Amino acid sequence: MMPADYTFSFGPWNIHEGADPFGPAIRPTLEFADKVKQFKGLGFDAIMLHDDDAVPDIDSKSAAQVEQEAGALKAMLEGEGLVTELAAPRLWEDPRGADGGFTANDPAVRQWAIDRSKRCADVCRALGTDILVLWLAREGTYIREAKDAVAAHGRLVEAVNAILEHDPDIRIAIEPKPNEPMDHAYLPTIGHALALASQTANPSRVGALIETAHSLLAGLDPSDDMAFALSFGKLWSVHLNDQNGLKYDQDKSFGAANLRVAFNQVKVLEEANFADTGAMVAFDVKAMRTQPAELATKHLSNSKAMFMHLLEKVRTWDRDVELQCREAGDYEALELAVMEHLMGVQ
Ligand code: 3MF
Ligand code: MG
Numbered sequence: 001m002m003p004a005d006y007t008f009s010f011g012p013w014n015i016h017e018g019a020d021p022f023g024p025a026i027r028p029t030l031e032f033a034d035k036v037k038q039f040k041g042l043g044f045d046a047i048m049l050h051d052d053d054a055v056p057d058i059d060s061k062s063a064a065q066v067e068q069e070a071g072a073l074k075a076m077l078e079g080e081g082l083v084t085e086l087a088a089p090r091l092w093e094d095p096r097g098a099d100g101g102f103t104a105n106d107p108a109v110r111q112w113a114i115d116r117s118k119r120c121a122d123v124c125r126a127l128g129t130d131i132l133v134l135w136l137a138r139e140g141t142y143i144r145e146a147k148d149a150v151a152a153h154g155r156l157v158e159a160v161n162a163i164l165e166h167d168p169d170i171r172i173a174i175e176p177k178p179n180e181p182m183d184h185a186y187l188p189t190i191g192h193a194l195a196l197a198s199q200t201a202n203p204s205r206v207g208a209l210i211e212t213a214h215s216l217l218a219g220l221d222p223s224d225d226m227a228f229a230l231s232f233g234k235l236w237s238v239h240l241n242d243q244n245g246l247k248y249d250q251d252k253s254f255g256a257a258n259l260r261v262a263f264n265q266v267k268v269l270e271e272a273n274f275a276d277t278g279a280m281v282a283f284d285v286k287a288m289r290t291q292p293a294e295l296a297t298k299h300l301s302n303s304k305a306m307f308m309h310l311l312e313k314v315r316t317w318d319r320d321v322e323l324q325c326r327e328a329g330d331y332e333a334l335e336l337a338v339m340e341h342l343m344g345v346q
Pocket of ligand 2: 175211239284
């Protein structure tokens with residue numbers, strides 16, 4: 001049987017102006033519609049969206065307006081040959097969400113976050129995807145005394161339950177990240193995310209999205225994190241990228257910092273038949289700030305190219321060597337075989 005094909009996606013935020021915390025935008029802003037036009041040429045068939053990428057100023061619009069605008073966007077995307085992989089409520093950019101949404105101390109803010117997430121579920125439905133991603137950006141603290149942490153976990157479960165109840169078809173994929181923007185996030189790892197999922201009203205509709213850099217920032221191996229979620233049937237998307245050590249979230253091109261770690265991510269996805277589950281492979285990558293505007297999409301095509309190269313490496317990897325080395329307990333030989341395979345040494 002031929003191995004299944006992967007479907008690749010990225011988000012409009014992955015084509016950006018190069019601003020960082022120490023300097024402003026350095027490349028001109030591309031309109032959303034112009035970004036959308038780039039996807040196919042870069043080799044992508046799907047798009048990820050924030051709720052307000054899909055419906056600008058979403059907070060000021062009625063449910064009917066949100067549905068109508070998201071419906072119009074679906075038609076526009078179809079015209080470009082694109083499907084929507086997922087949508088995510090962008091709670092962290094609103095001033096109300098400065099100290100988090102679902103776990104804010106102010107009940108009015110918590111209610112706003114839940115209402116906004118319900119609108120995001122409506123956006124998902126109108127766009128034809130059943131996956132709503134929760135990257136819980138500010139659901140955590142700068143100082144431990146700022147919030148009641150035990151209550152905060154209960155509030156996260158309540159928020160997830162409210163979204164599940166609002167839309168009986170929606171599936172929620174939690175994207176864990178240990179820190180940044182907060183000092184500590186409440187759901188720092190895949191283990192935390194899936195433990196919380198098990199406490200919700202419908203655990204079968206709560207899973208996860210694993211981002212390479214987020215696992216690395218937690219000091220964990222992304223392929224093992226993926227394997228953990230895969231073993232429970234809970235890996236509903238991945239954000240492949242790379243990260244050079246423990247520092248700010250770099251979102252480097254896939255494979256750029258550590259080829260072997262990247263190889264193992266592709267290997268675990270391929271061996272678990274990830275593409276057959278209907279899930280897609282997304283790249284959450286940033287162009288270097290130094291990149292000129294006309295060359296500021298290469299991080300996307302390069303990431304896909306690296307995935308395809310590594311997929312070839314996975315598919316040509318001699319599994320017998322792996323099994324024999326395991327049998328012999330000779331992991332030194334196994335390690336050399338992996339490295340030589342990656343280097344193309346015959
Ligand atoms: C932050 C992220 C986010 C999420 C995105 C989708 C901006 O580290 O990875 O990217 O992936 O918001 O929920
Ligand atoms: Mg991400």
